[in-house]
Amino acid sequence: IIFRDYISGFPKESDMIPTTDTIKLKVPEGSNSVLLKNLYLSCDPYMRGRMTQSDSYVPAFTPGKPISGYAVSEVLDSGNPNFRKGDYVWGIVGWEQYSLIENPHPMALMKIDYTDVPLSYYTGVLGMPGMTAYVGFHVIASPKSGESVYVSAASGAVGQLVGQFAKLMGCYVVGSAGSKEKVDLLKNKFGFDDAFNYKEEPDLTATLKRYFPKGIDIYFENVGGKMLEAVLPNMALHGRISVCGMISQYNLEQLDGVHNLFLLIIKRVRMEGFIVSDHYHLYPKFMEMMKQHFKEGKLVYVEDTVEGLESAPGALIGLFTGRNIGKQVVRVAHE
Numbered sequence: 001i002i003f004r005d006y007i008s009g010f011p012k013e014s015d016m017i018p019t020t021d022t023i024k025l026k027v028p029e030g031s032n033s034v035l036l037k038n039l040y041l042s043c044d045p046y047m048r049g050r051m052t053q054s055d056s057y058v059p060a061f062t063p064g065k066p067i068s069g070y071a072v073s074e075v076l077d078s079g080n081p082n083f084r085k086g087d088y089v090w091g092i093v094g095w096e097q098y099s100l101i102e103n104p105h106p107m108a109l110m111k112i113d114y115t116d117v118p119l120s121y122y123t124g125v126l127g128m129p130g131m132t133a134y135v136g137f138h139v140i141a142s143p144k145s146g147e148s149v150y151v152s153a154a155s156g157a158v159g160q161l162v163g164q165f166a167k168l169m170g171c172y173v174v175g176s177a178g179s180k181e182k183v184d185l186l187k188n189k190f191g192f193d194d195a196f197n198y199k200e201e202p203d204l205t206a207t208l209k210r211y212f213p214k215g216i217d218i219y220f221e222n223v224g225g226k227m228l229e230a231v232l233p234n235m236a237l238h239g240r241i242s243v244c245g246m247i248s249q250y251n252l253e254q255l256d257g258v259h260n261l262f263l264l265i266i267k268r269v270r271m272e273g274f275i276v277s278d279h280y281h282l283y284p285k286f287m288e289m290m291k292q293h294f295k296e297g298k299l300v301y302v303e304d305t306v307e308g309l310e311s312a313p314g315a316l317i318g319l320f321t322g323r324n325i326g327k328q329v330v331r332v333a334h335e
């Protein structure tokens with residue numbers, strides 16, 4: 001799937017062009033490369049940022065070259081001592097059926113050793129979004145048992161885990177999402193104490209006041225804009241806002257102004273942004289925790305899987321209309 005050109009506003013399917021090309025299914029003699037058969041691609045909101053020509057923490061896509069992103073793949077051939085034919089790996093590949101990765105960086109392609117869960121989980125709960133939930137909640141938000149936690153975009157790849165981590169710590173957790181089906185998932189599958197559909201709440205500040213009469217100790221920010229503005233008056237003294245994402249802003253030409261930031265002072269709130277890749281050294285620790293949770297049946301994870309590489313562009317843009325219910329995955333090939 002080729003990236004057509006830089007965009008402004010909402011991405012469209014036509015910004016990503018399916019094409020065919022052929023590659024030799026063999027690693028060149030004497031090279032350090034790994035040849036991969038891609039099984040699952042991950043659709044992630046940060047990919048929108050790569051469609052704009054601007055300086056960011058991750059480089060823009062190159063027009064005329066394949067879109068790239070996180071994926072789970074099988075090693076078909078390897079000239080690299082760290083990978084063998086038949087290994088499963090997760091990391092960054094092109095949006096293509098087969099990828100030849102030259103001289104892979106150790107953090108850009110990781111071998112999968114734990115296979116008691118579906119392999120696709122390495123696009124989500126055991127991959128980048130899972131680490132994001134872990135870092136944003138456990139590291140940035142400094143949670144304590146009994147605290148009140150609010151999660152926006154709560155049914156998605158990151159949010160569903162944040163809510164479950166918070167419940168495992170003994171917190172009171174409320175989530176918001178954009179449909180009844182998602183709200184039902186939050187309450188009945190992920191174990192949130194309560195949840196609401198933000199699209200049906202005309203006065204979000206008043207809604208949050210109802211759910212958090214004593215204030216929010218931790219806000220896990222996925223949305224930004226009007227949502228953040230409604231959260232600020234509802235923060236408790238010494239609350240923390242873990243700024244993970246602001247998806248409501250990613251397609252805007254002019255960002256929404258948040259007019260009440262002075263409340264950070266009055267309420268002594270700490271608001272901190274983070275980028276998950278700065279914390280990948282914690283991945284082994286995270287995996288130990290996650291394996292234990294899965295072994296004890298303490299975590300559930302919901303994925304939304306579309307079939308075929310050609311479905312990837314539609315799945316990616318669906319993140320910005322809330323089409324996905326859970327982690328958005330594209331199955332490119334069967335294991």
Ligand code: NDP
Binds near residue numbers: 128154222243
């Ligand atoms: P999700 O699986 O949650 O998918 C995105 C969801 O966002 C949609 O399903 C939709 O759900 C919601 N959404 C879309 N547009 C809007 C809008 N205008 N207003 C409110 N909600 C909207 O995505 P992820 O879990 O992968 O990502 C969640 C957030 O985490 C994103 O902001 C992302 O950028 C951020 N992130 C940050 C990282 C970091 O290192 N800081 C790393 C990974 C992710 P609904 O139907 O509920 O509206």
